[in-house]
Amino acid sequence: MKDKSLTFKLKCRMKELDALHRKITEFGRRTGLPAKSVLEINLALDELFTNLVSYGCAEGNEHFVRFSITLKADDLFIKMEDTGTAFNPLACIPPDLTCCLTERAIGGMGIHLVRHVMNHLAYRRCGKVNILEMKKCLAGLACGEGPKLPAGMKKTSAD
Amino acid sequence: MKLTETKQSDIVIFRIQGRLDSNTSTAFEDKIFSAIKAGAKKVLLDFSDLEYISSAGLRIILKATKDLKRTEGHLVLCAMQDYVKEVFEISGFDTFLPIMPSVGEGIQAFESFIASH
Numbered sequence: 001m002k003d004k005s006l007t008f009k010l011k012c013r014m015k016e017l018d019a020l021h022r023k024i025t026e027f028g029r030r031t032g033l034p035a036k037s038v039l040e041i042n043l044a045l046d047e048l049f050t051n052l053v054s055y056g057c058a059e060g061n062e063h064f065v066r067f068s069i070t071l072k073a074d075d076l077f078i079k080m081e082d083t084g085t086a087f088n089p090l091a092c093i094p095p096d097l098t099c100c101l102t103e104r105a106i107g108g109m110g111i112h113l114v115r116h117v118m119n120h121l122a123y124r125r126c127g128k129v130n131i132l133e134m135k136k137c138l139a140g141l142a143c144g145e146g147p148k149l150p151a152g153m154k155k156t157s158a159d
Numbered sequence: 160m161k162l163t164e165t166k167q168s169d170i171v172i173f174r175i176q177g178r179l180d181s182n183t184s185t186a187f188e189d190k191i192f193s194a195i196k197a198g199a200k201k202v203l204l205d206f207s208d209l210e211y212i213s214s215a216g217l218r219i220i221l222k223a224t225k226d227l228k229r230t231e232g233h234l235v236l237c238a239m240q241d242y243v244k245e246v247f248e249i250s251g252f253d254t255f256l257p258i259m260p261s262v263g264e265g266i267q268a269f270e271s272f273i274a275s276h
Contacts, residue, residue, distance in 0.1 A: 050181040097251030110214040
């Protein structure tokens with residue numbers, strides 16, 4: 001795969017979710033990413049964007065988010081920068097996936113999905129900007145396959 | 160997202176096509192909870208044309224399952240595409256939700272719920 005990159009900026013409004021989906025799908029098509037990887041990247045960025053719009057944007061202020069996606073050989077690097085409220089997704093308590101239906105809560109599920117589909121996550125706050133860097137390994141993937149690394153292999157760091 | 164609601168005997172069937180995300184989940188939420196409020200106790204979700212689901216969709220399914228359990232009702236999910244099924248597996252929802260390979264087997268599943276009571 002050749003090196004390819006894409007940078008785009010969105011307003012922090014839920015209706016922009018469709019634009020996010022379109023841009024990632026088009027990038028995946030252009031760079032020949034496996035369909036399953038495109039769906040997983042869509043899922044991770046959807047969850048992070050939805051979180052930001054739902055909880056990270058104070059009313060009255062216009063917030064923006066910028067996504068920078070770079071494909072280098074078989075690794076995909078994604079950087080998400082937003083001007084929302086300081087939020088470190090890596091500090092979220094993972095949901096209890098073993099409890100019964102009645103005790104089951106949906107909180108934290110979005111970040112759990114992000115952690116699962118990405119191989120590396122690192123967060124830092126720079127001034128008034130949240131910066132989340134992600135890496136997804138595509139090596140050895142055929143169409144319709146995805147990485148299955150145990151959770152312990154996901155290196156994370158935060159300020 | 161396109162949502163179709165039909166009824167087969169006392170089973171309410173929702174066929175969901177396209178994407179179930181934060182933008183589209185409200186329409187789905189309104190329809191499924193209207194059916195439950197109207198007394199539906201057997202709800203089947205036909206996912207054969209569902210291409211994508213995020214935690215926004217999972218949230219509604221969890222809430223609907225809990226609401227139906229309170230009235231001794233049941234929710235059955237059918238005909239998931241591989242990627243959608245993977246999201247249910249990652250979230251652990253496959254451990255407490257009946258997921259059937261086809262709509263026909265989903266309809267039959269309600270019979271086994273009745274037999275087990």
